[in-house]
Amino acid sequence: MINSERLQKLLTEMIDIYSPSGKETELTDFLQLYMKEHNLSYEFQEVENERGNIIVMPESGECDTIFVGHIDTVPAFDYENYESDIYENEIYGLGAVDMKGGCAAMIESFxxxxxxxxxxxxAGLALVVGEEESGDGAYALSKDYSFRWAVIGEPTNLQPCYGHFGYxxxxxxxxGQKVHASLSKPDKNAVKKMMDYLxxxxxxxxKDVSDIIYNIRDLSSSQAGFATPDRCEAYLDLHLPTRYPIGVLTAEIEDLIFRNFKxxxxxxxLETIHHGFELTEKGMLPQLIKQVFEKHKFEYKPFFFKSDSDAPILWQSGIKPIILGPGDISYAHTKEEYINFNEVEKAAETYLSIMNEL
Incomplete structure (x- = not known):
């Protein structure tokens, strides 16, 4: 059995420590002290400039399965109101669902x-940094350690994901060309070109690949005053089902662009490329997870994980990742971010059962 009171206290304390990507040191310091207080042996793997991952391993120093959670978050929307708040069974705060809830559940299970x-x-436990930016924590983990399987606690409403979209x-x-606003022409306006471009x-x-999920973000132009902006920038996210070869798709998009623009x-x-993957449900760990769900009489409905995560980084290093974590991802990266504590408890029990069956 898990200690629910201890778990809730840990989660709220983790949320209360601000830890955006690149600034996780205060939280890793807290977690190292927490593990010392609870006699949980760990290793600190430095990633960059005193930032690092916290690794818990069996005494033998080897294991086939690693539980992985990222402790960093996106930047706060409101620096005055990012801390935890509890309303009935819901815990609000930055990182509650993505993914301090999953991390706290993993720590409690150990x-x-x-x-x-x-x-x-x-099994082992890796609390990694940098997932919301470059994934440098996962890269460091996969470089220095070798595992067959990984369970990643990203929010999936506690349903296993054996497949992962590419990203x-x-x-x-x-x-464009900067000219007085009264003399503006569409073909010289960088914002108009960006609209056409997008x-x-x-x-x-x-029209041609309609099941690809796209997102336009961070659209901005040069500060022109009362003039035509001469530069406009944007980012485009593409989340791709595994059947789409990323190289072929991006080549087609690039060809399309330069047939229409000079x-x-x-x-x-291309700033980031993560290839998707799909695991068979007949593998050792998927079968074990299914047995755990049947034992606890949990609903079992595996699906594809459509967001980006550290999983493709681990996959490319030869580790087979399964995404399984508490919470609804639709609340991640929002001002209303929260997680249902009952599901965090359920996650901790599930992780504990998996370790007991390994």
């Missing part, structure tokens, strides 16, 4: 395993 078993850990982040820029790509996606009018660069 503490409970240690208290309830005389044997060594059957492409595209940086776009359009260029419409060409979106029309292609919606090289000096636009710029197109």
């Amino acid at each position: 503490l409970s395993f240690q208290e309830n078993n005389k044997k060594d850990f059957t 492409v982040e595209i940086a776009l820029a359009a260029y 419409n060409i790509i979106i029309n292609y996606i919606e 090289n000096n009018e636009v710029n197109y660069s």
Whole structure:
């Protein structure tokens, strides 16, 4: 059994420590002290400039399965109101669902395993940094450690995801000519070019590859005053089902762009590429997870994880990742972010059961 009171206290304390990507040190310091207080042995893996991952391993130093959670968050929407707040069974605050809820559940499952078993850990635990930016924590983990399987606690409403969409982040820029606003012409306006630029790509996606999920963000232009802006920038996120070869798709988009624009009018660069994957449900860990769900009489409805995460980084290093965590991802990265504590408890029990069955 897990300690629910201890789990809730840990989660709220983690939320109360501000830890955006690149600034996780205060939280890693807290977690190291927490583990020392609870006699949980760990290793600190430095990633960059005293930032690092916290790793819990069996005494043997080896295991086939690693539980992985990222402790960083996106930046706060409101620096005065990012801390935890509890309303009935709901815990609000920055990172509650993405993914301090999953991290707290994993830590509690290891503490409970240690208290309830005389044997060594059957799996490892990695609390990593940097997921919301470059994924440098996951890269460091996969470089220095070797595992067959990973359970990643991203929010999935506690349903297992054995497949993961691919992800492409595209940086776009359009260029124009700065002239007085009263003399503006559409073909010289960088914002108008960016609108045309985006419409060409979106029309292609919606017509030819309609099940790809796209998101336009961070659209901005140069500060022109009462004049035509000479530069406009935007980012385009693409989340792709595994059947789409990323190289072929991006080549088609690039060809489409330069059939409509000159090289000096636009710029197109691929900032992030994460290939998707799909695991068979007949593998050792998927079968074990299914048995755990049946034992607890939990609803079992596996699906594809459509967001980006550290999973493709681990996959590319030879680790087979399964995404399984508490919370609804639709509340992540929002001002109303929250997680139902009952599901955090359920996650901790599930992780503990998985370790007991390994």
